[in-house]
Amino acid sequence: MHTFKTTTLLLTFVSGFVAAQDQPPSQLGPYAAAPTAQQLAMRSKASAMIGCAITNSKNESLGEIQDIVLDATNHRIAYAVVGFGGFLGMGEKYFALPWRLFEFAQRGSDSTPHATLGLDREALKAAPGFDKSNWPDMANPAWAGKVDEYYVGRNERELPKGAEEPKGSAKDGTRGVSQDPSSPAFSHRRLSQIIGTHVVDAAHNRTADVEDLVVDTQAGKIDGVLLSFGGTLGMGESITLVPVESLTFDTKKRVYVLPVDETQLAGMALKDGVWPTLNDDAWLHTGRAACLAARKANDAKPAVAVIDASARRHNARTAVYDTGLVETMSGTVTTIGSVATEEGHPEVLRLRVRLTDGRDMVVHAAPATFQAQRELGLRPGSKVEITGVPTKTGWRSVVLAGELKVDGKVAKLRDDKGTPTWLDTK
Numbered sequence: 001m002h003t004f005k006t007t008t009l010l011l012t013f014v015s016g017f018v019a020a021q022d023q024p025p026s027q028l029g030p031y032a033a034a035p036t037a038q039q040l041a042m043r044s045k046a047s048a049m050i051g052c053a054i055t056n057s058k059n060e061s062l063g064e065i066q067d068i069v070l071d072a073t074n075h076r077i078a079y080a081v082v083g084f085g086g087f088l089g090m091g092e093k094y095f096a097l098p099w100r101l102f103e104f105a106q107r108g109s110d111s112t113p114h115a116t117l118g119l120d121r122e123a124l125k126a127a128p129g130f131d132k133s134n135w136p137d138m139a140n141p142a143w144a145g146k147v148d149e150y151y152v153g154r155n156e157r158e159l160p161k162g163a164e165e166p167k168g169s170a171k172d173g174t175r176g177v178s179q180d181p182s183s184p185a186f187s188h189r190r191l192s193q194i195i196g197t198h199v200v201d202a203a204h205n206r207t208a209d210v211e212d213l214v215v216d217t218q219a220g221k222i223d224g225v226l227l228s229f230g231g232t233l234g235m236g237e238s239i240t241l242v243p244v245e246s247l248t249f250d251t252k253k254r255v256y257v258l259p260v261d262e263t264q265l266a267g268m269a270l271k272d273g274v275w276p277t278l279n280d281d282a283w284l285h286t287g288r289a290a291c292l293a294a295r296k297a298n299d300a301k302p303a304v305a306v307i308d309a310s311a312r313r314h315n316a317r318t319a320v321y322d323t324g325l326v327e328t329m330s331g332t333v334t335t336i337g338s339v340a341t342e343e344g345h346p347e348v349l350r351l352r353v354r355l356t357d358g359r360d361m362v363v364h365a366a367p368a369t370f371q372a373q374r375e376l377g378l379r380p381g382s383k384v385e386i387t388g389v390p391t392k393t394g395w396r397s398v399v400l401a402g403e404l405k406v407d408g409k410v411a412k413l414r415d416d417k418g419t420p421t422w423l424d425t426k
Contacts, residue, residue: 042104043223043278046191046213047335048112051379054082054102055116062117062124066094068191068215069138070222075244077220079147080115081190083132084124093129096138098151104217113217127151133375193368195337196350199227199247202259202298206394209362210256211239211352212335214278223284226275227258229265232397234359238269241276243284246291254340260294268294321400321418325389329399331355333382338368353384363388365401366413370422376406383407389418 052065063084071078079096097117104113117124128150130136136143191213199208207229214224222244231237247256260268268290270276276283331353338347346367353361363386378384385405391398402414414420 042106042113042216042218044104044106044113044215044217045226045275045278046195046215046222047380049215049217050192050336051381052113052115055114056121057116057118065115066132069096070191075222077215077222079138082117094132094135095124095127095129096147097127098148099220101151192336193338193347195335196339197337198255198340199258200250200253200255201261202257204250204253204255204257206255207258207260207262207265208240209396210337213244214241224278224287225256227265229262230395234355234361234397237273237360238266239273240265240268240270241283241287242268242291243287246287258291259298260291261298264290264294264297320391321389321402321414323389323416323418326387326402327390328385328387329353329355329357329361330383330385331361333378333380333384334360335380336378339364351378351384353386361390361399362396363399363401364393365404366411366420366422370411370413376404376409376411378404378406 046068049065049068054062054064056062063082065080066083067081068077069079069081070076077099080099080102082095082097084093084095097119101117101119103116103118105116106113119127128147138144195210195212197210198206199210201207208227209229210225211228212226213222214226215221216223224241225244225247226239226241228237228239242258247258249256258265268287333351334354335352337350337352339350340347346369349365349368349370351363351365353363355361383406386399386401387403388399388401391400402412402418404411404413412421
């Protein structure tokens with residue numbers, strides 16, 4: 001059972017997010033910043049990084065990446081959380097390893113990457129780990145310092161041109177994170193808890209959701225964010241890919257702000273939902289130009305009042321689960337994330353699933369703590385059977401899950417009356 005609070009694990013993943021949290025949308029940026037060359041960029045979807053295979057220099061399988069942890073002060077990656085396999089006999093623990101210890105390779109320009117870890121077996125066996133059902137507070141300077149101290153000097157290599165060492169990862173001489181873990185800077189941290197976050201316009205009307213992120217594996221940073229919007233019952237949905245600096249995070253409301261209205265967002269949609277070539281900077285230049293044009297257009301309009309949409313948040317405990325509408329559907333998990341609920345309630349596990357009938361459905365399952373306890377082993381690519389009730393939260397069509405089946409494992413999330421079975425879970 002988790003003993004930490006989710007909010008302390010999360011942190012802002014763009015330096016501008018922290019600095020601009022209290023600024024009006026007209027001052028957010030830098031939209032107009034000149035694009036920088038990404039000659040060494042080797043980009044991948046975040047959903048492809050979760051579950052990325054890891055080997056050592058002898059091509060022996062070590063395990064896979066379970067999650068990615070971002071630095072406290074900017075959008076650079078500090079750690080990869082790894083679950084080692086049977087090769088080391090360490091499968092019951094997770095380990096947070098500094099990103100600099102990995103080298104990544106791709107067969108094609110946008111293919112799933114493969115990670116090589118440049119540490120010997122004995123170094124891994126002695127590494128500080130943690131129980132996979134009890135994650136530490138990675139924003140705690142004492143914890144970060146312990147991890148950084150162990151890895152300092154191991155497998156040091158030159159950073160790619162233009163890259164910066166994340167603060168707190170030891171090579172720059174620091175030890176851990178200097179900010180207070182309770183500060184707003186730690187409102188977002190793990191990539192799996194960024195996917196699913198709501199996106200609002202300048203007036204805080206909900207316009208989109210975060211569906212995936214673009215990771216530059218060479219430079220160890222986030223370059224872009226994939227947003228979904230529109231559609232109904234899993235059909236007719238649109239997606240767009242925007243540069244990461246175009247978003248700011250509102251720590252109080254737990255949403256990202258993109259000062260782009262629905263019409264402008266629709267004009268930025270990817271044609272037929274097809275991703276661009278990620279290693280080509282064209283999509284970054286196009287996204288920056290579109291966001292700049294939207295910003296200039298909105299600056300010319302009268303100021304809008306910010307609405308308080310917090311009362312309309314989904315509450316998994318009180319959501320109407322009509323047992324007369326229960327249906328069973330099957331598909332493949334494409335992304336795993338979470339969605340914020342009402343104040344004081346745990347975040348809800350959020351799955352995007354490509355159903356066998358071709359629809360893409362968003363599934364709200366259970367608090368992340370509950371999912372972890374059940375050891376379902378969910379990851380992108382998992383085949384899943386969902387028994388639940390289709391409904392809507394705002395404009396978003398979702399399925400409230402009552403039961404999940406993954407690889408023969410079953411998690412009963414609601415009883416026969418539709419009451420959540422995690423009500424006593426802390």
